[in-house]
Amino acid sequence: MQLMHSLRDRITSGQYVADQALPSEAELSEIYGVSRTVVREALAELVQERLIYKIKGKGAFVSPDRTDVRFVGSVTGSAADLLASGRRVMTTVLDQGAGPASPEEAMALNLGEDERVVRLRRLRVVDGVPWLLVRTALPEQYVPGLDRAKLENRSLYETLRRRYGIEAAGADRWLEAVIPSAEEANLLEVEPGTPLLGIESVVWDKDGNRFEWYYALHRSDQSRFYVGIR
Incomplete structure (x- = not known):
């Protein structure tokens, strides 16, 4: 003591x-x-x-003072939220490709059994510290060619807006405590067994089309989430 x-x-x-x-x-x-x-x-x-x-x-x-981030309670992406708060953000694409939707992806995105998705796995580093590890799936019919797009250090939402005219109008998000795998703990540079915040999200456009599902692991020691209720 x-x-x-x-x-x-x-x-x-x-x-x-x-x-x-x-x-x-x-x-x-x-x-x-x-x-x-x-x-x-x-x-x-x-x-x-x-x-x-x-x-x-x-x-x-x-620890730095934890910045309040708002993306959990809004339709903005985490990159935009962090950049707006003055943080230095870098994004590494770990995996990128396309294939048939898994049962979990098909259910989340309202897809048929034979429909395909573009999958991304990215690591976001904020001010030099690993911050977010995220798996994303998007219906390939909405984003043809996204599996070949250059997304390193780029905002996915900005790419969707500019390249495909897709903008988020609403989202559902679920939060839970998660123990990461050994690989996930290594990527986020935390000790094995360290609890992380798991964030699952389904996002839709103004026509109600679900265009994104993701599951993210977040190091909650680096920030705190703000959700305003009015």
Whole structure:
């Protein structure tokens, strides 16, 4: 508790600033004259308080102030939301292709058994930290050629608007706590077993056509979601 309070005071007083690396466990153990076990317990408490975050293989870092993001309660994409808040956003396309819709995709998008979808799997990095891992499916009939489009560091919604004239008019979203797979934890640079926020979404246009289904895993230690109810 003494170590935790000491580190907390250094963070809240500004001695350690946002995204600054803390000394390693070995260094903290030597500085404070305590065991590595005590250091790990103190750091775990600070993670729980969201004052620090850990990146696998790199250590512990001071958490920035969590930005309120609104895309869960709106029809804007997460990239547009983040850019509007002044964040630095990079998107890597991990997989891109087309094929027959799975039963889950067909049900979500109101497709027949033989209809095809374009699939994307992307990793979004915000201010240098992995933030969102998302699987997306779109009916191929609405977005022909999207499986070959260049989407690296580009907004999907802006591409849909410019290239296909598709704009979101409404969406349903479901949120749940999820334990990621080993691969997902590695991509998002979190410790195995770290709970993530799972976001499932179905989006439709002004004519009621469902044009996008996605399932995203989000590191909720980096931001908090805002949903306004009026």
